[in-house]
Amino acid sequence: LSSVPLQILLYVNGIYYSFYFLATLAMIIYKSQVFSYPDDFLAPDLALLFVMAILEVLRLYLGSKGNLTEEEAPLGLSLVITVGSVILSVYFLVWQTYVLKADVILNAVLLVTYGLESALKVVAVAAFV
Amino acid sequence: VAKLCVCDLLVAQCDVNCCCDPDCSAADFSLFTTCSVPIVTGDSRLCSQKAAIYSLDVEANPPERIFKLIDQVNPSVFCIHATNYKQALSFSPAEMPTSENFDQLLKRFGSATFSAEPDSWNMNTDAQNPSDANDTYRYEYGVPIQTVDAFLRLPSPVVSSWCSDANPAGFLVNQATKCTRSVSVEECGTIQALSMLFYVNSSILAVPRSSQMVNIQVQSIVVQSLNGMRTLLNGSDVVRLPMILDELCINIVLGVSYHITYTDAGEIIEAAAAFVLGAINKEALSIQQSFEISFTQVNTTPVPLSGNPGYVVGLPIRAGFWPQGYPFPVEILFAALVLNTNRYSQLTILQSTSNQDCLAAQGARTPVLFGYNMVSGCKLRITAAMKCQPLTQILLDLLKGQSFPEYVASFGNSQAQDVLDWVPITHLRTSEQSDNDRIYNTFQSSCQIPVALEIEVKWTKYGSLVNPQAKIVNVTATITTTTLKQLPSGRERTIPITSSVVFTDISSPAEPGYKAWPTINVKLPFDFFFPFV
Numbered sequence: 001l002s003s004v005p006l007q008i009l010l011y012v013n014g015i016y017y018s019f020y021f022l023a024t025l026a027m028i029i030y031k032s033q034v035f036s037y038p039d040d041f042l043a044p045d046l047a048l049l050f051v052m053a054i055l056e057v058l059r060l061y062l063g064s065k066g067n068l069t070e071e072e073a074p075l076g077l078s079l080v081i082t083v084g085s086v087i088l089s090v091y092f093l094v095w096q097t098y099v100l101k102a103d104v105i106l107n108a109v110l111l112v113t114y115g116l117e118s119a120l121k122v123v124a125v126a127a128f129v
Numbered sequence: 130v131a132k133l134c135v136c137d138l139l140v141a142q143c144d145v146n147c148c149c150d151p152d153c154s155a156a157d158f159s160l161f162t163t164c165s166v167p168i169v170t171g172d173s174r175l176c177s178q179k180a181a182i183y184s185l186d187v188e189a190n191p192p193e194r195i196f197k198l199i200d201q202v203n204p205s206v207f208c209i210h211a212t213n214y215k216q217a218l219s220f221s222p223a224e225m226p227t228s229e230n231f232d233q234l235l236k237r238f239g240s241a242t243f244s245a246e247p248d249s250w251n252m253n254t255d256a257q258n259p260s261d262a263n264d265t266y267r268y269e270y271g272v273p274i275q276t277v278d279a280f281l282r283l284p285s286p287v288v289s290s291w292c293s294d295a296n297p298a299g300f301l302v303n304q305a306t307k308c309t310r311s312v313s314v315e316e317c318g319t320i321q322a323l324s325m326l327f328y329v330n331s332s333i334l335a336v337p338r339s340s341q342m343v344n345i346q347v348q349s350i351v352v353q354s355l356n357g358m359r360t361l362l363n364g365s366d367v368v369r370l371p372m373i374l375d376e377l378c379i380n381i382v383l384g385v386s387y388h389i390t391y392t393d394a395g396e397i398i399e400a401a402a403a404f405v406l407g408a409i410n411k412e413a414l415s416i417q418q419s420f421e422i423s424f425t426q427v428n429t430t431p432v433p434l435s436g437n438p439g440y441v442v443g444l445p446i447r448a449g450f451w452p453q454g455y456p457f458p459v460e461i462l463f464a465a466l467v468l469n470t471n472r473y474s475q476l477t478i479l480q481s482t483s484n485q486d487c488l489a490a491q492g493a494r495t496p497v498l499f500g501y502n503m504v505s506g507c508k509l510r511i512t513a514a515m516k517c518q519p520l521t522q523i524l525l526d527l528l529k530g531q532s533f534p535e536y537v538a539s540f541g542n543s544q545a546q547d548v549l550d551w552v553p554i555t556h557l558r559t560s561e562q563s564d565n566d567r568i569y570n571t572f573q574s575s576c577q578i579p580v581a582l583e584i585e586v587k588w589t590k591y592g593s594l595v596n597p598q599a600k601i602v603n604v605t606a607t608i609t610t611t612t613l614k615q616l617p618s619g620r621e622r623t624i625p626i627t628s629s630v631v632f633t634d635i636s637s638p639a640e641p642g643y644k645a646w647p648t649i650n651v652k653l654p655f656d657f658f659f660p661f662v
Contacts, residue, residue, distance in 0.1 A: 030207070037214075041214055095213055096213065097214045098209055098212050099209070099211040099213075100206070100207050100210055101176055101206050101207065101208050101210050102206045102207055104210050105206075
């Protein structure tokens with residue numbers, strides 16, 4: 001049977017991630033106006049944010065599909081992509097050019113969500129195999 | 130942060146009311162009233178930072194300073210938690226120029242403006258230049274005259290009186306400069322600026338950035354000997370180079386005078402240079418060179434203007450008279466006014482001299498300059514032996530001068546051919562007599578001698594409000610005469626003779642000119658009322 005908590009968490013993750021993406025983009029724009037943010041530092045930050053968005057969409061789609069069709073392959077792939085997302089989230093938490101307190105809060109919540117999701121996915125994969 | 134103190138200005142002395150000053154002792158602190166710097170923090174945008182707080186405890190006796198080092202927390206959610214960009218929160222120190230990075234630093238910071246992001250921004254400016262390559266160029270006022278190498282140079286003194294060869298000559302800018310150059314007989318042939326070739330070698334470009342060249346021709350050469358005597362050489366269109374002759378270095382350039390002829394399209398068509406060559410001996414260490422450049426438009430003769438078109442304050446009034454034999458107004462189209470070639474002698478008044486004797490004045494006259502009211506005079510000593518008629522004539526000559534003009538130009542650039550641009554001088558005569566004298570004089574034939582000449586020039590402002598031009602409207606010359614009473618023989622009298630020039634502004638106040646109201650032009654078609662018309 002599909003895991004209901006995982007599905008709920010994936011759904012909530014989707015909503016939260018849209019909010020996260022818009023908030024981080026707005027804060028990067030704010031930082032570029034208020035602080036001295038040269039182009040060499042601004043470009044990687046923006047690029048990584050968009051890469052993270054693409055990865056997130058892919059990850060949520062694969063996770064949801066794997067859970068609902070009770071197949072391990074998409075769930076496994078989603079788990080692998082989660083690793084990439086975690087690295088990117090850690091980048092925005094620690095290695096960004098300017099890390100504001102709001103950034104810390106947003107990324108911490110995102111990392112907690114990823115952790116929970118990964119645990120539930122492992123359980124689901126174990127159940128489907 | 131504990132060591133920073135903004136108010137510690139005096140070294141090794143205690144600053145008043147500066148609680149963070151390390152030079153102050155507890156006794157000094159007890160005398161303070163407040164702390165001028167209560168808190169010293171780092172960048173307040175950081176989430177948590179160290180702060181040093183200074184305060185005075187006035188309750189204690191004696192008052193003492195309290196120093197606390199705390200962590201200040203920024204409550205905002207947008208405070209900076211961390212940065213990975215080192216220069217984010219401090220001013221960056223400038224790069225020290227070394228021999229390796231000097232060229233790069235010069236390219237980046239060497240122009241009038243530079244931006245903080247050097248790399249990508251400069252590429253746009255180069256793209257704009259090729260777009261105006263197809264326009265026709267011409268010289269404009271002030272633009273440096275270009276030659277094949279660089280610019281036409283007019284050496285001039287910069288800061289000190291030594292010659293600098295980097296002064297370009299501007300188009301239509303008449304200049305005359307004098308500067309000093311250090312010379313020696315041994316370096317006779319090597320100093321380039323002393324030889325004629327330096328000044329005529331490079332040809333001038335007829336228009337900027339073209340390939341049409343105008344050669345500088347040698348117009349005349351004047352040779353100045355060591356004692357200052359100048360002779361003009363005949364057949365002088367050959368370039369003479371400096372050479373050593375009998376321990377003197379001859380043919381060195383002491384002065385150059387350029388004459389450039391241009392068209393009204395901004396092209397240079399001719400260039401000529403007149404040289405003054407001289408010689409130096411072994412003791413000479415420096416010479417003075419003088420340079421001049423003047424511009425003439427092709428097919429015109431240069432006439433110095435007193436304004437263009439309105440008179441300029443301080444320039445002489447242009448005046449002239451009808452040549453004899455041209456009755457006015459029959460041949461108005463063909464006649465032209467005759468002007469004195471010296472612009473300062475066209476309209477003149479008597480000039481006061483230090484010995485105020487009129488008869489010894491010897492004809493010293495001063496030109497009438499536009500806008501300058503002048504009064505001058507002298508004293509005339511009359512003896513019994515003087516007769517009326519010759520005295521009148523002498524005084525008239527004294528007041529009016531030898532050739533008092535009949536017409537005055539209304540604009541500063543009025544041409545002599547345009548007679549309508551010239552204003553005739555009106556002559557008036559008044560007599561200065563009191564009422565008592567008039568009663569007596571009706572019974573005697575009396576002698577009237579002129580004692581004062583007053584020239585009143587009425588001018589108005591002409592043209593636009595933002596740039597009004599002065600135009601002379603009316604000139605009146607009033608001669609005041611007085612009665613010369615017969616003196617008993619042996620006595621003499623001194624009477625003052627005065628002449629004055631007054632400029633009166635009779636311009637009417639400016640009226641605003643409005644555009645006409647737009648009219649509604651409505652016409653019905655002619656068959657509008659068809660059935661009835």
